[in-house]
Amino acid sequence: MAANNRRMSGKKGAQVGSGGQRRRGLEGKGPTPPAEMRKGHKKNRVANAKAKQAVRRPTVRGRGGKGTSELVVGRNPVLEALREGVPASTLYVQQFIDNDERVREALQVAAERGGINLMEAPRPELDRMTNGLNHQGLVLQVPPYEYAHPEDLASAAYDDGVDPLIVALDGVTDPRNLGAVVRSVSAFGGHGVVVPERRAAGMTAGAWKTSAGAAARTPVARATNLTRALEAYKKAGITVVGLAADGESEVGELPALDGPVVIVVGSEGKGLSRLVGETCDHRVRIPMPGGAESLNAGVAAGIVLYEAARRRS
Incomplete structure (x- = not known):
């Protein structure tokens, strides 16, 4: 009778050969996700409502131009952008996402930085936002970059009581080159970078990453017409120096370079455009005894900026 009572009690004991399920159940599952990501939490419901409204609004994936925002998609690109301090407004996370190490770190970094909205959205909405790109459940929205005016760069230098040292880029279309130039300008005490509004790289997430944080300290100005911007600099007493393989003299x-100067760097393939080249007061070349035909914009600008900084010190 006692045996029958045990069988009818309905109590379950430890099963033989359970495969360690009970032990795995006691193992940690990582840090607690933010409130916005916890189902049933009030902040999660609010974030979901905001996400539905946000993803219905059209989002432009541009090159950092005025009035446009950029989307960084994919787990590795999003995590790298967050690590490098790329400005971001919203991190979209797919509902029911496989929460791997990259996702957890992205959420943690976004929460630690502050000012970044965390929003959960269904996969179809993220697919629509990214035009079907392989977002892997993570999408980072980068706000439009606020460009300075070319005159602001010179004014800031004069306000500090020093001669302006500015780099202008002519036809440079690779954002990584722009980021490298911004980094060099910051390293050698320059006052900013000028880029044309059309057919040129803008301050995208890629440029931010390459600048290694220098973009937060060094302004980038956008000129509607680069030739007119250079002419305005000349009228203000600033010498315009263009880098060209057939320059009349060497940089040294x-x-x-001792005084107020704008250094103009062209694209690696075409160099300076005709009108920009004719606007320059001087055209100089960088000696390359090794026989290389050209240098990319980031390297060329760094060499000239070093020479200018050396003289000014």
Whole structure:
């Protein structure tokens, strides 16, 4: 009778050969996700409502131009952008996402940085936002970059009581080159970078990452017409120096680097455009005894900026 009572009690004991399920159940599952990501939490419901409204609004994936925002998609790109401090407004996370290490770190970094909205959205909405790109459940929205005016760069230098040292890029279309130039300008005490509004790289997430944080300290100005912007600099007493393979003299022979100067760097393939080249007060070359035909914009600008900084010190 006692045996029958045990069988009818309905109590379950430890099963033989359970495969360690009970032991695995006691193992940690990582840090607690933010309130916005916990189902049933009030903040989660509010975030979901905001996400539905946000993803219905059209989002432009541009090159950092005025009035446009950029989307960084994919787990590795999003995590790298967050690590490098790329400005971001919203991190979209797919509902029921496989919460791997990259997702957890992205959420943690976004929460630690502050000012980044965490929103959960269904996969179809993320597919629509990214035009079907392989977002892997993570989408980071980068707000439009606020460009300075070319005159602001010179004014800031004069306000500090020093001669302006500015780099202008002519036809440079690779954002990584722009980021490298911004980094060099910051390293050698320059006052900013000028880029044309059209057919040129803008301050995208890629440029931010390459600048290694220098973009937060060094302004980038956008000129509607680069030639007119250079002419305005000349009228203000600033010497315009263009880098060209057929320059009349070498960089080290140019005394103008001691004073107010704008260094104009062209694209690696075409160099300076005709109108920009004709606007320059001087055209100089970088000696390359190794026989290389050209240097990319980031390297060329760094060499000239070093020479200018050396003289000014």
